[in-house]
Amino acid sequence: MPRAGLSPDAVVGLALQIVDDDGPGSLTLAKVAGRAGVATPSLYKHVGSLAALRRAVATVAVRELTAAASAATVGRSGPDAVRALGRAWRDYALAHPGRYAATQIGPDPDDPADAERREAAAESVAVAAAALRAFGLPDDGLVDAVRAARSAIHGFVTLELGGGFRMPQDVDRSFETLLDMVTAGIASLGDAAGPHPHPKEKA
Amino acid sequence: MPRAGLSPDAVVGLALQIVDDDGPGSLTLAKVAGRAGVATPSLYKHVGSLAALRRAVATVAVRELTAAASAATVGRSGPDAVRALGRAWRDYALAHPGRYAATQIGPDPDDPADAERREAAAESVAVAAAALRAFGLPDDGLVDAVRAARSAIHGFVTLELGGGFRMPQDVDRSFETLLDMVTAGIASLGDAAGPHPHPKEKA
DNA sequence: AAGCCAAGCTAATAGGATTAGCTTACTGGC
DNA sequence: GCCAGTAAGCTAATCCTATTAGCTTGGCTT
Structure with missing residues (x-):
């Protein structure tokens, strides 16, 4: 034995x-x-358990993703940085679909190993924030912009991985269009009057 | 008995x-x-099986979501329609987190009941396409724009439901910012030279 | 050489899915 | 009103998987 x-x-x-x-x-x-x-x-x-193992896998994936995002944006800023970040994010997800999916596993507040994952996640948010800095957004609008950019990229990748794009059109081109939308959209955020004044106003 | x-x-x-x-x-x-x-x-x-039951649940959810999206956009167009669609989508997800999550279950090509789901999904894409029509995009860019808008909204909702937004900032306001980004970004798509010419060009 | 500790093992429990085969409550035709 | 057939339930059994308990032993430390 x-x-x-x-x-x-x-x-x-x-x-x-x-x-x-x-x-x-x-x-x-x-x-x-x-x-x-x-x-x-x-x-x-x-x-400790299957669930803990799953969380450990998620932690590795988040760390790798953060590293890729970070590496992709060094020396870039503004739209250029956003595009590089988005591409790196998607490339990682396409190269490791399983790991990317694992990323979405909910953390356990009691698991000390999950603190690490939070840190890595926070760092990736910081990377994104840095990429957006050159857009000159008002301070209190930066978090909103980061969330919007993350949402768009994450949503695209999730839909792509889940087979959500069934039309025959080229998905690579669609992703570039998404990046166009994000960069242009965020740029226009700065032009407007600052943070959005009417959360959820009803028609 | x-x-x-x-x-x-x-x-x-x-x-x-x-x-x-x-x-x-x-x-x-x-x-x-x-x-x-x-x-x-x-x-x-x-x-037939647990998996089939899961798919049946997903079908119901997709149908409900499509109906909500459709109802929200009647009589609207352009940015107004996109905002209404986005809000309806998020409202549904927040009201039925479990069902929304079920939506992401992969379909089974062999399950005839899943054809229905595909139909409903296709219809929701059509609703989105109709909402974007007023932006005057080039025909072959419409699919890209729909994908981009869907990605942004779906990504936001997914992150929100998954607890991905840990900063204390108001999430409702962030969503409105996302809608700003999407509407402005898509509007700018029309101004540019048409569909994106360089899928995945390398630096 | 003795001994300790961690890494493996086997046995056992508890759920859950799924299949097979039996029983019986309704339903339609007479 | 009776009777057969069908479909809805049931029990028993099999196969996985996770997880716990408690035993065994390899390999390093002293």
Whole structure:
């Protein structure tokens, strides 16, 4: 009975492979154990639960995504930075659909390992904020603009990955159009009278 | 042993309740059976499988969403229509988070019941396209614009529902900013030279 | 060489999906 | 009003998966 030489990181590594291969929905402790050459319960020596393993996978994905976004925007600013950020984001998602999907798993406030994920997520928001700085938005409108840009990119990628674009048109071109919309839209935000004055006004 | 008087629709109705209450992830045949006052295997007389039930729920949600979008845009056009559409979309998602999440379940090409869902989805795209018509986009850019607008709205709602907005700022106001970005961005699409000429050009 | 600890293992429990085969409540035709 | 057929339920059984408990032992430390 030789040792398999597992470790928490090794287990997460196997989980990442499975998520890459079959999507996050089919990540299972039994499958991980199979790849590790170990009985399923043995994994509990390295991870707390299936849910914790899923969160660990999400953390890795968020970190990688943040790193890619950060790398893509160094030395750029304004529309150029936004476009580079958007492309890097989508490229990562297309290269690792399973990991990107894992990104959407809700964090557990009690899991200390999830603090890391929050940090990484916050950092990616900071990267986006930096990219938008050159648009000269009013201070209290920056958060709104970051949210809008994130929403657009994330939404596109999510729909693309989920097979939501069924028309035959070129998806790459659509994404460039989205970037056009985002950059132009955000630029126009600065021109207007500042932050939006009427949240949810009814007709 | 009295009859419970189930039917496929009744089962889907119970499933919708569960999805509303606990989210689509915790939809389980056992839970449905519990609410129906019936043994789990009995459900197979009405649905093909858990996956099929999930898809049925998704179909209902897509239909409702399409109806809401359609109702919100009658008699409006241009930016006004886009804003109304966006608000209706978000309102539905906030009112029925579970159903909205169910919307993202991938369809099964072999399930005839999923053809319906495709139809409804296509109709919602048509509603969006109609809303954008007044922007005077070039014909072959319309699909790109619809995708961009959908992406932005869907992305915002997804992030909001997933707890992705952690800053204290008002989310309603951010959504209005998103709508500003979308309407201004799409308007500017028409001004430019038509469809985007350089899909994915490398730096 | 003794011993400790962590990494594995097996056994057992608890849910959940799904299939097979039985029973029986309604429903239509006579 | 009776009778057969169908469809709605049921129980039993199988197969997965997660998770817990408690045992065993490899490999390093002293």
